[in-house]
Amino acid sequence: MSRAPLAAGLEELIREVERVRPIVARDFNDQVVGHIYARAESIARKVVSQKERPKIDWDKRLDDILTSRMFGFPSMILLISAVFWITLAGANYPSELLAALLFRGQEYLADLCLRLNVPWWAKGFFVDGVYRCVTWVVSVMLPPMAIFFPCFTLLEDMGYLPRVAFNLDRLFKKAGAHGKQSLTMSMGFGCNAAGIIACRIIESPRERLIAILTNNFVPCNGRFPTLIVLAGLMVLGASGSPAATLVVAGMVIFGIGMTLAVSWVLSKTLLKGVPSSFTLELPPYRRPQVGRIVIRSVFDRTLFVLGRAVCVAAPAGGLTWILANVYAGGLSLLGHAAAWLNPFGKLLGMDGFILVAFLLGFPANEIVLPILIMSYLATGSMTRLDSLESLHMLFVVEHGWTWLTAVCMMLFSLLHYPCGTTLWTIRRESGSVKWTALSFLIPLGIACFVCFLAARSAVLLGLA
Amino acid sequence: MGLTYRSSGFGTNRTDFFRGSSTKADFVVALAGNPNTGKSTVFNALTGLKQHTGNWPGKTVLRAEGRYIYRGMVFKLVDLPGTYSLLAGSVEEQVAKDFLCFGKPDATVVVVDATCLERNLNLALQVLEITPRVVICVNLVDEARRKKIHLDIKSLAEELGVPAVATAARDGHGLDRLVSAVADVASGRIRTSPCVVRYSGAIEEAVLKIEPRIRELVGSEFSSRWLALRLLDGDRAVISAVNRWLAREEKAGRVTGGEILA
Amino acid sequence: MPDGIISLYDLPVGRSGVVSSIHADGLTRRRMMDLGLVPGTMVHALRHSPAGDPKAFKIRGAVIAFRREEAEKVLVEMREERD
Ligand SMILES: Nc1nc2c(ncn2[C@@H]2O[C@H](COP(=O)(O)OP(=O)(O)OP(=O)(O)O)[C@@H](O)[C@H]2O)c(=O)[nH]1
Numbered sequence: 159m160s161r162a163p164l165a166a167g168l169e170e171l172i173r174e175v176e177r178v179r180p181i182v183a184r185d186f187n188d189q190v191v192g193h194i195y196a197r198a199e200s201i202a203r204k205v206v207s208q209k210e211r212p213k214i215d216w217d218k219r220l221d222d223i224l225t226s227r228m229f230g231f232p233s234m235i236l237l238i239s240a241v242f243w244i245t246l247a248g249a250n251y252p253s254e255l256l257a258a259l260l261f262r263g264q265e266y267l268a269d270l271c272l273r274l275n276v277p278w279w280a281k282g283f284f285v286d287g288v289y290r291c292v293t294w295v296v297s298v299m300l301p302p303m304a305i306f307f308p309c310f311t312l313l314e315d316m317g318y319l320p321r322v323a324f325n326l327d328r329l330f331k332k333a334g335a336h337g338k339q340s341l342t343m344s345m346g347f348g349c350n351a352a353g354i355i356a357c358r359i360i361e362s363p364r365e366r367l368i369a370i371l372t373n374n375f376v377p378c379n380g381r382f383p384t385l386i387v388l389a390g391l392m393v394l395g396a397s398g399s400p401a402a403t404l405v406v407a408g409m410v411i412f413g414i415g416m417t418l419a420v421s422w423v424l425s426k427t428l429l430k431g432v433p434s435s436f437t438l439e440l441p442p443y444r445r446p447q448v449g450r451i452v453i454r455s456v457f458d459r460t461l462f463v464l465g466r467a468v469c470v471a472a473p474a475g476g477l478t479w480i481l482a483n484v485y486a487g488g489l490s491l492l493g494h495a496a497a498w499l500n501p502f503g504k505l506l507g508m509d510g511f512i513l514v515a516f517l518l519g520f521p522a523n524e525i526v527l528p529i530l531i532m533s534y535l536a537t538g539s540m541t542r543l544d545s546l547e548s549l550h551m552l553f554v555v556e557h558g559w560t561w562l563t564a565v566c567m568m569l570f571s572l573l574h575y576p577c578g579t580t581l582w583t584i585r586r587e588s589g590s591v592k593w594t595a596l597s598f599l600i601p602l603g604i605a606c607f608v609c610f611l612a613a614r615s616a617v618l619l620g621l622a
Numbered sequence: 623m624g625l626t627y628r629s630s631g632f633g634t635n636r637t638d639f640f641r642g643s644s645t646k647a648d649f650v651v652a653l654a655g656n657p658n659t660g661k662s663t664v665f666n667a668l669t670g671l672k673q674h675t676g677n678w679p680g681k682t683v684l685r686a687e688g689r690y691i692y693r694g695m696v697f698k699l700v701d702l703p704g705t706y707s708l709l710a711g712s713v714e715e716q717v718a719k720d721f722l723c724f725g726k727p728d729a730t731v732v733v734v735d736a737t738c739l740e741r742n743l744n745l746a747l748q749v750l751e752i753t754p755r756v757v758i759c760v761n762l763v764d765e766a767r768r769k770k771i772h773l774d775i776k777s778l779a780e781e782l783g784v785p786a787v788a789t790a791a792r793d794g795h796g797l798d799r800l801v802s803a804v805a806d807v808a809s810g811r812i813r814t815s816p817c818v819v820r821y822s823g824a825i826e827e828a829v830l831k832i833e834p835r836i837r838e839l840v841g842s843e844f845s846s847r848w849l850a851l852r853l854l855d856g857d858r859a860v861i862s863a864v865n866r867w868l869a870r871e872e873k874a875g876r877v878t879g880g881e882i883l884a
Numbered sequence: 885m886p887d888g889i890i891s892l893y894d895l896p897v898g899r900s901g902v903v904s905s906i907h908a909d910g911l912t913r914r915r916m917m918d919l920g921l922v923p924g925t926m927v928h929a930l931r932h933s934p935a936g937d938p939k940a941f942k943i944r945g946a947v948i949a950f951r952r953e954e955a956e957k958v959l960v961e962m963r964e965e966r967d
């Protein structure tokens with residue numbers, strides 16, 4: 159059959175439809191839905207029977223606490239803090255264990271290289287570069303993730319996330335954003351790229367863009383452990399202490415506040431408009447299958463982190479080693495870059511090496527801290543680093559960190575641009591180079607501004 | 623569960639909704655239903671894949687595909703985003719609607735929530751307008767039991783005119799009966815007689831007027847009643863989808879009578 | 885009319901009403917109807933969000949939250965308290 163008859167047939171059909179439509183068009187959809195629901199009702203009446211009600215209405219009981227005027231917000235903060243505390247306290251020990259184990263492996267490898275007469279640069283590249291970076295990613299990043307996720311998934315499977323959206327909707331509405339943005343933010347805790355994809359649940363394009371542009375302010379699983387380690391450094395204690403928990407929780411809440419503020423500004427400027435309609439179903443609470451969730455998410459996380467470690471951390475480690483060991487004019491390339499960035503870094507309360515680490519960590523946030531550690535190690539006098547205590551030694555004693563450095567790096571980590579994968583996802587989801595660029599520039603500008611402000615005011619107030 | 627960039631079926635998403643001819647499966651089965659009824663849980667249980675699930679509506683936003691083998695036949699299972707309806711035209715609804723109509727699955731499983739049947743039947747009845755090859759999966763029966771809600775599955779099947787199976791997908795209960803019913807419907811061993819919702823006189827008359835023309839154009843490939851209703855509703859997307867389908871059909875030359883698409 | 889017609893938003897928590905008309909249009913209207921808010925449907929007001937605004941209702945066995953702007957567009961006929 160040729161094209162003409164088909165096209166003509168379609169046109170004629172459309173014409174016929176247009177002729178008939180005026181007769182029925184008024185409340186056509188209302189009638190259709192009304193009839194379907196009437197049928198659904200009559201079927202349900204025949205099929206469903208409920209002789210007695212359950213004695214206790216658990217949904218109501220739980221909602222009476224978790225979404226009540228009195229306890230709604232306190233219980234939310236309590237639950238989130240509890241999750242953070244469990245993560246911090248629980249990650250401490252496995253972290254130390256993994257670190258000790260893996261660093262013994264490094265010594266063993268170095269030994270082996272020596273015996274096999276491996277050239278120094280090959281040993282340096284593979285052992286001090288690739289292996290060390292992977293080691294740091296695994297020992298520092300893996301335990302917090304492997305603990306945070308089961309906890310979070312438990313809340314998710316229980317049905318708590320929609321309640322968060324219900325509780326917080328007022329704030330989002332005030333900010334001109336969509337109530338479901340809190341759901342996409344929750345997904346962002348795992349991975350900002352996943353958070354960006356989750357933004358599809360927001361129908362209005364304007365509010366979806368707001369959610370996409372601000373998702374970065376939720377610390378993803380690559381940045382969360384960074385916050386934990388730095389918080390631990392800052393309070394000078396074990397990183398599982400309640401004080402460190404408070405610092406991390408404070409950072410996360412600051413990120414949420416920033417999300418709301420930026421959403422508000424965006425909806426007043428670039429993305430003007432009124433909030434679109436919002437309907438949210440609050441599903442019944444369901445008892446989560448604790449055992450299965452714990453096993454599955456620990457397993458999934460471990461595989462995920464290991465996969466990323468091999469794909470991103472290993473090459474990044476190698477690259478960092480090269481940069482730290484190729485000399486030009488008496489200074490390594492890394493040293494040059496750090497020296498060049500140092501004034502700017504100092505202005506933001508950090509130093510050049512930290513900025514270099516953030517730049518090199520662009521593909522994936524979990525390698526920022528490992529890269530920083532490697533750069534410090536390559537330029538300092540310390541050669542052994544086999545516990546989290548020695549990290550304190552490295553940062554504070556050798557490189558002159560103060561609490562302000564830690565705070566500024568945490569702030570920068572929380573606010574700075576989204577990682578490469580996320581930007582790529584934003585490009586795909588928004589279909590626009592302009593919005594992708596803005597989703598890079600806005601957070602970067604804010605991060606610089608906030609760090610500058612923090613550093614300046616601390617100095618002016620004589621606090622640091 | 624895990625919140626990686628794969629958590630929404632990253633990489634499993636394909637933008638074109640027509641079934642490619644490269645498909646090696648014997649049958650294609652779609653999973654439709656309201657949000658949060660356990661579609662992804664059913665999908666995971668059958669395919670062994672790890673689509674992420676979570677107790678909130680809207681967890682799945684991208685289409686995911688997987689396979690399972692039953693009675694020696696390969697079934698391709700497609701997990702669709704949950705929707706409340708197929709009428710409003712939001713993005714997820716478009717994905718689901720396009721696949722159900724123009725993807726021409728051999729069977730569609732409508733997963734309904736046993737604790738909230740009435741609301742879920744709204745969607746089930748709409749799906750029945752699109753395709754007769756439907757199996758109703760009444761999921762979450764364990765939750766219903768806990769709430770002391772009793773369902774008469776047999777009379778539900780009779781009312782709807784398609785097979786209905788009670789399941790508790792998270793624990794794997796009832797899935798064996800589900801796959802067997804799906805195989806029967808997909809292979810045509812069971813012929814269903816789906817119930818039809820009749821509308822008011824004026825609407826029915828209008829449908830009668832344009833239905834024959836639709837049949838002339840697309841033959842019996844699609845439900846002409848459903849297309850008529852959508853056209854009367856002024857659904858532009860359906861018109862362009864029909865247009866695209868016609869263009870493809872033409873390219874295929876219709877020599878094989880649509881076999882290339884099927 | 886027993887209790888008079890009020891907007892869904894004004895339906896006091898703990899009380900039920902029957903939908904009499906919906907004054908939203910476009911996508912919002914369709915969304916509401918898809919959720920089962922068609923004239924004649926019984927709705928029960930469950931609770932306010934702690935911040936006051938979205939309000940949750942029981943509609944055909946499901947709990948759905950609407951913002952004030954949406955809930956004001958639905959008119960319901962309040963039912964007498966039964967027990
Ligand atoms: N108790 C119980 N819970 C179930 C059952 N099936 C699924 N669930 C839970 O219900 C929740 C929703 O399941 P999903 O499979 O994500 O639902 P979905 O239909 O894919 O949801 P969307 O992707 O949002 O449309 C999850 O927390 C599941 O663990 C069941 O048979 N019994």
Ligand SMILES: [Mg+2]
Pocket residue numbers: 661662663674675681682704
């Ligand atoms: Mg799903």
